[in-house]
Each structure stands twice: as C-alpha cells, then as structure tokens.
Amino acid sequence: MRLLECVAEHRYGAPAKQLARETRLALPTAYHLLRTLVHEGYLRREKGLFFLGEAAERLSSSGAEQKRRSTVADALARWRDAIGAPVYYAMYRDGEIEIMCVSDAPGTPAVEEWADFRETGHAHAIGQCLLSQLDEGARRDHLARYPVSPVTPYTVRDAASLSRRLERTRRTAPVTERQEYALGVVCAAIPISVGTTAAAVALSLPARQADRLLPAAERLQTEMGLLLGSLAISISI
Known part of the structure; x- marks a missing residue:
C-alpha cells in the first residue's frame, strides 16, 4: 500500500x-x-x-463512488433528523425510476415497497416528481411501459388525468400525494436537476400527520438549499 x-x-x-x-x-x-x-x-x-495500473484506477473509482454515496447518505440522515420523517433520494436513469438511498429510523420508518416503485411511478410523489421533469416523449414512453392503473382508491385514475396534473406542476414546487401509493401514508417530493438527469428528494408521513406535509416539504427544501452546493458532484450517485 x-x-x-x-x-x-x-x-x-x-x-x-x-x-x-x-x-x-x-x-x-x-x-x-x-x-x-x-x-x-x-x-x-x-x-x-x-x-x-488499471486495477488501482478501478479501486480509486470505487472508493470515490463509496465516498459520494456516504456523502449523500449523511445528508439524508441530517434532513431526516431535522424534519422528523424518512427521507428518500431517487433518480430517473435509463428509462427507470430508481430509489438510490433511503434514510429512516425506528420512530420514522420508510414506506414499505409493497408495489414495485418502478411500475407505480404515477401513484407516488417520487414518481410524479420525476415524470414531471421529463419531456413529453420520454414521459409517453414511460407510461406506455408502465400504464396508469389504480394502486389504492385514491390513485390518479388515468393517463390523461395524470398528464394534466404533471403539466400543472411548477418546476421547483414540491409534488405531493395523499394515500395514492399506500393507504395511511402521505408523501412529498422536491425536484432536483443533476445535469440532464431528473432526480428528487422526498419525505413521507403517516396520513394522520397530513397537516405537516407541506411545512415539512418546505423545511426539507430549505435544508436542501443549505447543503446542495456541497453535494453538486456527490448527489449523482
């Protein structure tokens, strides 16, 4: 060594x-x-x-990737503790919704993935936030592969309704959903641009705390603003 x-x-x-x-x-x-x-x-x-040699360079690259992942995980944990809710980081890569990192705790458990997150992007805040950042062609392609279908009684009913909702979404505004993916859970996601890649940071809360959702999302957005400068490179894990 x-x-x-x-x-x-x-x-x-x-x-x-x-x-x-x-x-x-x-x-x-x-x-x-x-x-x-x-x-x-x-x-x-x-x-x-x-x-x-090449083996050392691969080792260096792997170490740098681990460092980036650690940096993002530390940021999510900080936001989790500040807000009192589980925090998620996701990206849209190669035509798929990918949950890259989740930070939860015993008192603030993450949402259980009972239906594949990739296939139900229309139903949860993370997916809606990512889809809202895509151009029309990429969004149409995604929904052709993963059609809109009910996940709970509150899920958006069809692709046309979803498209209208996504078109109304402001570029930097939090995207929220209430019990559309999982009964008893409300979620909010905040869009991030990582170069040309769509990304999002999100939080979830029990439905009984729905009145906290928007204030928590605003707090998350503020906390993100304080740290995103240092995460500009690391966030692209």
Whole structure:
C-alpha cells in the first residue's frame, strides 16, 4: 500500500530505487513488491518508471463512488433528523425510476415497497416528481411501459388525468400525494436537476400527520438549499 501511495504521488512515474528510498523499503523487497503489483495490474512499468495500473484506477473509482454515496447518505440522515420523517433520494436513469438511498429510523420508518416503485411511478410523489421533469416523449414512453392503473382508491385514475396534473406542476414546487401509493401514508417530493438527469428528494408521513406535509416539504427544501452546493458532484450517485 505504501508503494501504491508513493507511485500515486508521482504523476510522471518513478523508478524502483526512488520508490524504495521514499517508502524506506529494502531495494530487493521493493523490486519484489513492484513486480507483484505490475503482475496483478495495480501498477504498470514503462521505460523503467512505474505508474498506477488499471486495477488501482478501478479501486480509486470505487472508493470515490463509496465516498459520494456516504456523502449523500449523511445528508439524508441530517434532513431526516431535522424534519422528523424518512427521507428518500431517487433518480430517473435509463428509462427507470430508481430509489438510490433511503434514510429512516425506528420512530420514522420508510414506506414499505409493497408495489414495485418502478411500475407505480404515477401513484407516488417520487414518481410524479420525476415524470414531471421529463419531456413529453420520454414521459409517453414511460407510461406506455408502465400504464396508469389504480394502486389504492385514491390513485390518479388515468393517463390523461395524470398528464394534466404533471403539466400543472411548477418546476421547483414540491409534488405531493395523499394515500395514492399506500393507504395511511402521505408523501412529498422536491425536484432536483443533476445535469440532464431528473432526480428528487422526498419525505413521507403517516396520513394522520397530513397537516405537516407541506411545512415539512418546505423545511426539507430549505435544508436542501443549505447543503446542495456541497453535494453538486456527490448527489449523482
């Protein structure tokens, strides 16, 4: 690991003797370890100089992805505690609704996915929020694959009604639904643009706390505004 770290500090490569000296390894030991690292793909050797190899770069990429995920998870947990409700992060990728991260607690449990979130986007606030950010063609394609159908007695009844609702949705306004996906639960979702990708952060509450929904969504939007600058890169997990 010291050798890998040392090589990473030399953008233009370094010879074995220099690496041995800087890591305080005996030269024969350094040579042996360097050959092993080259064989395993963690280093590559060119004209007597050692550089990071593809395996090390994959490791670095994986570590960066884990760090981004950790950053987003920490933000969701902070918002969860500030609002007193479970918080969700979702994206629309490759034609699908994906729940990327959920932060809940024993006293504030997340909504149970009793019907596939991908197939019921018309029924929950996250899906409606994501669909509202799509262009007409992408939205039509999604609804052709996942037609509008009742999930509860309160679910929007048909594609035309859903389209009218989505068209009335303001770009930065929270999207709310009350018991459309799960009886006894109300939800709100706030749109986020991650480059050209539609994304959303959402919260859910028991229906008996429905009067808290809009104030909680506004609080979430405020909390997001305080942190989103630092999450501009991390949020795209």
